[in-house]
Amino acid sequence: MSLVPDQLHYRESHEWVDSATGAVGITDHAQHELTDVVYVELPKVGAVVKAGDHIAVVESVKAASDIYSPVSGEIVEANEALSADPSLLNTDPYDKGWICKIKVADPAETGALMDAASYRQHIA
């Protein structure tokens, strides 16, 4: 069973956002499907993105996967720890494996995303 924390919001393409902190990452389900993450191309701090924009690349042994922003806003921080240890995305996708933090432009936008219950159904 994949972990799906209740307090987060989810995109169909398996990214999560924490509306309280603006942290963005990929879900436990996504990391399990990718397995063995070996490289993360982080978003550029200062970039202004729209929901659905391509912001990062996560590469496993198997494939390169594009990561899309769940929300619109400015990238204010990127998780440099992933450059040194990309496997944090596998071992701790919701905490140490966060990808970036976004200063969310419109908090109402998260309403368009899935809540935990919907995402659980989405991956069932």
Add this chain to the structure above:
Amino acid sequence: MVPFAGWEMPVQYSGIVDEHRGVREKVGVFDISHMGQFLIKGTGAEAFLNRALTNNVSKLGIGEGQYTLMLNDQGGVIDDLIVYRLSDREYFLVVNASMIAEDEAHLRGLGFGEGVEFANISSATGGLAVQGPKSREVFAAVFGPDAVFPEHNKILFSLTGEGVLYLCGTGYTGEEGFEFFAPATTIEGWFDKIVQGCRDAGGGPAGLGARDTLRLEMGYPLNGNDLAPDKTPLQAGLGFFVDLTKEDFVGKSVLDSQKAYGIPTKLTGFRMTAPSPPPRAHYPVVHDGQVVGETCSAGLSPSLNQGIGMVYLPASIAKSGIPIEIEIRGRRFAAETVKKPFYRKPQASS
């Protein structure tokens, strides 16, 4: 599961890196039921195969196999395959899954003539590959302690109540092992038995993902990635499997000419020399500021923990130690050409 040439194939079970290491260190079993099998027999079979394929089947003793190539009239590769000699006048061919129909059409197009019987038994035949240093242990557990293990490039076959079993001393990983072909209806049962044998030996099932990383580390070409209808086996570095002393075979005149006048490009190994994203197929390859090619098979080597790959480079720089760059999403990363295989098994310490 991913669709692959009409089959639903597992890319991974426990994870590509885990399965890869399992095969290098212990043992793994791959389902290779998608692969194709042809039987060619008759008084004209030997001459036909010598005309259709690059290697010399006349060199095969009964029960022996060889890697060989099927070429088009331009000397380009249609498919790479293994041909085994089952008896005086009977041959067993194992071809790539995606090429079964095309290979058959090509062979039929050459005209079998008198004394050649052809049968495509691909859909009725399944296959499993057991690979890794503990392959013999698994073999003994599944087939009994007295069963004869097929030596490298040898084939053993036996008629059972369920049909013919073919046991081949071949593989695609660089490890000791065997490939095993049997009636498709029996493969699931064999798979369960062999998986249990592998688990008892500390291994388990392995998917297409690990099969790809294992063969890439050995520098083994994959048809469609590294072999192509516009590249000859001499360009692919497979001259060892081409017998130019044979009177004739399809594509020979082009190969004779390349042998005499040189090849334009050659498949060359490379490794990344600085931290970079993993190289993958179809990335531009740069030398002296100029794009000189495009990556063929490429990826992260789990054994070396380094990006490796292959590229057709102009003959002048198709040798080891040449600095190149791989362009990944618009950025160029340092690499250098290297000899294949990329991975060599550590010698057992004495």
